[in-house]
Amino acid sequence: MAATTATAGxxxxxxxxxxxxxxxxxxxxxxxxxxxxxxxxxxxAALARDSRRLHADAGDALDFALLTDGLDAERExxxxxxxxxxxxxxxxxxxxxxxCPGHEQxxxxxxxxxxxxxxxxxxxxxxxxxxxxxxxxxxxCALLGIRQVVLAVNKMDLVDCDRASFEAxxxxxxxxxxxxxxxxxxxxxxxxxxxxxxxSRSSRMPWYAGPSxxxxxxxxxxxxxxxxxxxxxxxxxxxxxxxxxGYAGTICGGRVAxxxxxxxxxxxxxxxxxxxxxxxxxxxxxxxxxxxxLCLDREIDVSRGDVIADALRPAPVADQFACHxxxxxxxxxxxxxxxxxKLGTRTVNARVMSIKHKVDVNSQAKLAAxxxxxxxxxxCTLGLDDEIAFExxxxxxxxxxxxxxxxxxxxxVACGMLDFALGRSxxxxxxxxxxxxxxxxxxxxxxxxxxxxxxxxxxGKSTVANLVERRLHALGCHTYLLDGDNVRHxxxxxLGFTPQDRVENIRRIAEVAHLxxxxxxxxxxxxxxxxxxxxxxxxxLFAAAEFMEVFVDAPLEECERRDPKGLYRKARAGAxxxxxxxxxxxxxxxxxxxxxxxGAQRAEQLAExxxxxxxxxxxxxxxx
Amino acid sequence: MARIDxxxxxxxxxxxxxxxxxxxxxxxxxxxxxxxxxxxxxFREVAASFRHPVMLYSIGKDSSVLLHLLRKAFxxxxxxxxxxxxxxTWKFREMIAFRERVAAEGDVQVLVHINQDGVRQGIxxxxxxxxxxxxxxxxxxxxxxxxxxxFDAAIGGARRDEEKSRAKERVFSFRNAQxxxxxxxxxxxxxxxxxxxxxxxxxxxxxxxSNWTEMDVWLYIxxxxxxxxxxxxxxxxxxxxxxxxxIMVDDERFTLREGExxxxxxxxxxxxxxxxxxxxVESSADTLDKIxxxxxxxxxxxxxxxxxxxxxxxxMERKKQEGYF
Numbered sequence: 001m002a003a004t005t006a007t008a009g010x011x012x013x014x015x016x017x018x019x020x021x022x023x024x025x026x027x028x029x030x031x032x033x034x035x036x037x038x039x040x041x042x043x044x045a046a047l048a049r050d051s052r053r054l055h056a057d058a059g060d061a062l063d064f065a066l067l068t069d070g071l072d073a074e075r076e077x078x079x080x081x082x083x084x085x086x087x088x089x090x091x092x093x094x095x096x097x098x099x100c101p102g103h104e105q106x107x108x109x110x111x112x113x114x115x116x117x118x119x120x121x122x123x124x125x126x127x128x129x130x131x132x133x134x135x136x137x138x139x140x141c142a143l144l145g146i147r148q149v150v151l152a153v154n155k156m157d158l159v160d161c162d163r164a165s166f167e168a169x170x171x172x173x174x175x176x177x178x179x180x181x182x183x184x185x186x187x188x189x190x191x192x193x194x195x196x197x198x199x200s201r202s203s204r205m206p207w208y209a210g211p212s213x214x215x216x217x218x219x220x221x222x223x224x225x226x227x228x229x230x231x232x233x234x235x236x237x238x239x240x241x242x243x244x245x246g247y248a249g250t251i252c253g254g255r256v257a258x259x260x261x262x263x264x265x266x267x268x269x270x271x272x273x274x275x276x277x278x279x280x281x282x283x284x285x286x287x288x289x290x291x292x293x294l295c296l297d298r299e300i301d302v303s304r305g306d307v308i309a310d311a312l313r314p315a316p317v318a319d320q321f322a323c324h325x326x327x328x329x330x331x332x333x334x335x336x337x338x339x340x341x342k343l344g345t346r347t348v349n350a351r352v353m354s355i356k357h358k359v360d361v362n363s364q365a366k367l368a369a370x371x372x373x374x375x376x377x378x379x380c381t382l383g384l385d386d387e388i389a390f391e392x393x394x395x396x397x398x399x400x401x402x403x404x405x406x407x408x409x410x411x412x413v414a415c416g417m418l419d420f421a422l423g424r425s426x427x428x429x430x431x432x433x434x435x436x437x438x439x440x441x442x443x444x445x446x447x448x449x450x451x452x453x454x455x456x457x458x459x460g461k462s463t464v465a466n467l468v469e470r471r472l473h474a475l476g477c478h479t480y481l482l483d484g485d486n487v488r489h490x491x492x493x494x495l496g497f498t499p500q501d502r503v504e505n506i507r508r509i510a511e512v513a514h515l516x517x518x519x520x521x522x523x524x525x526x527x528x529x530x531x532x533x534x535x536x537x538x539x540x541l542f543a544a545a546e547f548m549e550v551f552v553d554a555p556l557e558e559c560e561r562r563d564p565k566g567l568y569r570k571a572r573a574g575a576x577x578x579x580x581x582x583x584x585x586x587x588x589x590x591x592x593x594x595x596x597x598x599g600a601q602r603a604e605q606l607a608e609x610x611x612x613x614x615x616x617x618x619x620x621x622x623x624x
Numbered sequence: 625m626a627r628i629d630x631x632x633x634x635x636x637x638x639x640x641x642x643x644x645x646x647x648x649x650x651x652x653x654x655x656x657x658x659x660x661x662x663x664x665x666x667f668r669e670v671a672a673s674f675r676h677p678v679m680l681y682s683i684g685k686d687s688s689v690l691l692h693l694l695r696k697a698f699x700x701x702x703x704x705x706x707x708x709x710x711x712x713t714w715k716f717r718e719m720i721a722f723r724e725r726v727a728a729e730g731d732v733q734v735l736v737h738i739n740q741d742g743v744r745q746g747i748x749x750x751x752x753x754x755x756x757x758x759x760x761x762x763x764x765x766x767x768x769x770x771x772x773x774x775f776d777a778a779i780g781g782a783r784r785d786e787e788k789s790r791a792k793e794r795v796f797s798f799r800n801a802q803x804x805x806x807x808x809x810x811x812x813x814x815x816x817x818x819x820x821x822x823x824x825x826x827x828x829x830x831x832x833x834s835n836w837t838e839m840d841v842w843l844y845i846x847x848x849x850x851x852x853x854x855x856x857x858x859x860x861x862x863x864x865x866x867x868x869x870x871i872m873v874d875d876e877r878f879t880l881r882e883g884e885x886x887x888x889x890x891x892x893x894x895x896x897x898x899x900x901x902x903x904x905v906e907s908s909a910d911t912l913d914k915i916x917x918x919x920x921x922x923x924x925x926x927x928x929x930x931x932x933x934x935x936x937x938x939x940m941e942r943k944k945q946e947g948y949f
Binding site for chain 2: 011012078082083084085086087089094095108109111112115172187235236238239240244246247249250278279280289291293304322328340344345360396398401402403405411412415535
């Protein structure tokens with residue numbers, strides 16, 4: 001059987017279809033499935049039924065788009081919201097096609113489809129030519145690494161199958177694709193509902209002598225990025241008992257053979273491949289795309305997230321990068337906020353240090369930007385809290401592509417494509433010093449500590465922190481009070497109150513507090529610090545016992561009633577914008593070490609609670 | 625040291641299948657090899673990322689393939705996660721016997737959950753209808769089992785080629801604490817870099833066979849010699865023609881309606897579920913080769929035999945939102 005041989009022996013082509021709304025993309029794909037003979041009779045019957053119900057005036061014509069729009073909302077609105085995956089085969093090969101939505105608001109879903117594709121079919125309407133969406137889709141395809149595009153100029157029947165119209169659109173598109181680095185472009189004229197040049201050549205357009213869409217897809221180069229040097233991110237350490245230790249993963253570049261010398265990155269330990277284990281027996285060698293288990297000839301430390309690489313040609317290692325980011329979050333990207341970055345099997349903390357520019361995805365113009373909104377693309381510098389082994393995305397999608405995950409909501413908020421490492425990270429090293437935190441702390445006879453007071457403006461943070469410092473000072477402790485307002489006159493004088501500036505404000509305060517703790521001091525930070533994410537990042541700078549979050553909890557009405565600086569009045573009058581509690585959010589701590597109910601007790605009593613906890617901690621801490 | 629001297633791990637007999645290897649011991653990279661590697665990658669990602677994963681085991685052909693891939697993914701270790709069968713008490717007897725054989729192999733734990741509330745209420749597909757039965761004995765039962773064991777990731781054998789709303793689902797499909805799927809707010813999913821982060825009480829459903837077709841499943845079963853329930857092969861079986869479907873009379877609970885008669889016909893099943901809800905097809909395909917040949921000629925889709933799917937269009941989407949697998 002044709003079907004049997006196709007699926008058993010031929011390579012797989014993963015491609016996407018994309019194009020503007022109403023260009024007939026779903027119809028084209030439905031027609032392609034129909035022409036390939038892969039729509040079963042019962043689905044055809046349902047299609048005929050649905051076509052008649054939704055298009056009472058169209059007689060018995062089939063609406064092929066209904067084959068691919070799967071969600072209720074999509075059928076109601078007649079648009080594609082999310083990627084639909086379809087599977088078909090011909091006598092020559094098997095296909096996985098991702099039908100991608102055209103609306104700008106669903107760009108993230110289109111990128112989802114494009115990330116695993118080797119080829120894109122881009123549709124345009126012959127009457128309209130290239131639209132901003134065509135440019136956007138082509139840009140996203142190029143961004144996600146697709147290097148082959150088929151341009152299908154649809155609805156040719158509505159321009160009388162005119163050759164000149166087709167040629168003009170094709171020429172304009174080739175120019176666009178070339179400017180975006182898409183190496184291979186094939187253009188063809190089609191009439192999707194009738195199948196002209198879809199499954200077979202069209203008799204209406206004898207001037208077109210090229211292959212049909214199906215023929216093009218059958219002959220396209222499907223080879224994914226399998227060249228390059230050997231790389232395998234470790235997914236799982238396989239250790240059933242004392243006698244076996246193997247490292248399981250999917251090879252994402254090059255080949256490896258028994259006896260090869262490898263390096264475990266980002267470290268520098270080397271070993272040789274003792275064997276390549278699979279459930280079907282050991283292999284002499286294995287290549288990209290294979291899921292294997294590698295055993296090494298000596299015991300070295302390897303864990304999930306490490307990359308096993310060719311020792312002679314290891315992957316570059318760095319912690320700062322230039323990259324493209326496609327922002328997917330409903331909330332804007334905030335530079336300097338910490339997100340989780342997952343690349344291959346490795347997860348590390350990362351922050352966007354700066355947005356060099358954003359890219360207008362419709363015109364590819366570079367624009368200045370301080371933040372990125374949903375579906376915007378930016379060229380950014382990225383800093384990680386640890387080094388990783390990587391490749392440029394253009395060379396290796398697995399080791400060059402990453403996602404960012406919001407640490408509060410766990411949402412996938414960005415996908416990114418690494419470009420190159422920033423030289424700085426390779427050249428800036430930690431300078432070793434002999435006098436360390438322990439030495440400095442013991443000369444002061446105390447355990448260093450950071451007390452982080454958070455709460456609304458007017459909740460009493462500074463008042464309580466001031467009282468606590470006076471008590472600790474009287475007890476002979478070496479302290480420093482970092483007040484959020486005071487800091488804004490100096491180190492943070494360049495920052496305002498936008499979300500991105502608040503993030504940077506807290507990051508700097510936390511870094512300064514960290515230096516002071518390192519110097520052996522007990523540091524009291526008093527700052528609204530409205531975001532959980534940044535308080536968490538601050539906490540992570542310190543050892544567990546060194547950081548105590550003190551939530552000075554007063555109801556907003558109480559703070560507004562007190563209004564010691566008259567700020568709430570101004571905010572209510574509209575004279576101050578982005579004021580926490582009024583038109584900017586305050587995210588309450590979920591598990592503070594100390595929770596002070598500020599309305600219920602006097603400041604002295606609240607300070608006493610804090611001092612008692614600090615002394616208990618310091619006492620407990622002197623034993624070790 | 626990778627291993628202690630002399631301890632060689634021979635491939636499991638039931639897994640060893642070398643005929644797709646070329647003579648120089650390098651695999652020919654076929655379509656099935658790609659799919660197999662992708663699925664193994666997904667299994668390993670689940671085991672490495674979740675605290676308490678489980679594999680939903682429905683005893684059908686897709687579950688057989690899943691189990692085979694599960695074993696391969698962690699070879700030579702035993703699978704690091706248990707199987708869970710949600711038993712509606714109306715499965716074919718041959719399915720339950722097959723499940724017991726799998727459990728007896730001993731390398732993987734098989735958990736069985738029955739919704740005892742439903743049993744007490746006497747829920748039956750014959751008296752309560754397909755929709756009520758499926759909701760209480762499958763959807764609700766599954767949620768009970770996941771909550772009871774605190775599973776944070778449930779692996780299932782659903783494929784995107786089965787049904788239109790499945791065609792839109794991610795490989796790692798997020799569920800809120802109420803097990804609901806929100807098709808309009810799915811997490812974008814890039815490459816094979818899956819976001820496995822969830823909060824307490826939330827979970828994911830994971831579909832390693834997302835990119836497999838029904839044909840791929842059969843070709844793989846043949847290539848790897850994977851055991852499947854004999855009901856997939858044609859044989860003379862007692863059936864009743866009811867509501868346009870051929871229903872097999874599998875036990876005494878099945879009562880005939882006026883005018884119905886049991887007759888022996890040469891039939892097989894393309895999917896397996898609760899026997900009163902699963903239509904047989906007339907067929908002479910009693911070997912894997914014949915099944916594959918029959919499928920290549922087939923002009924009807926796999927789930928056609930499922931009574932539960934014949935609600936208004938897109939009903940699967942609604943069931944999935946409510947927590948159906």
